[in-house]
Amino acid sequence: MMETFIWSWTGGMLLVATLVVWLTVEGILIGLDHAATYMTVVMGASVFIALMLPSTRRFFRRS
DSSP states (O other), X not given: OGGGSOHHHHHHHHHHHHHHHHHHHHHHHTOSOXXXXXXXXXXXXXXXXXXXXXHHHHHXXXX
């Protein structure tokens, strides 16, 4: 089971989940109106979109 598990895809999704939690806490504590926050949102959205692309899903489905 462990050798067929897709760690890179799972790690990417964990990164996205961590960024969502980070941005939620940051929004509560200091607000979301800083340039670094917007870059974090862009980075998280880019990773999520890359993971959800049909070509990426096909690649990992075949592995």
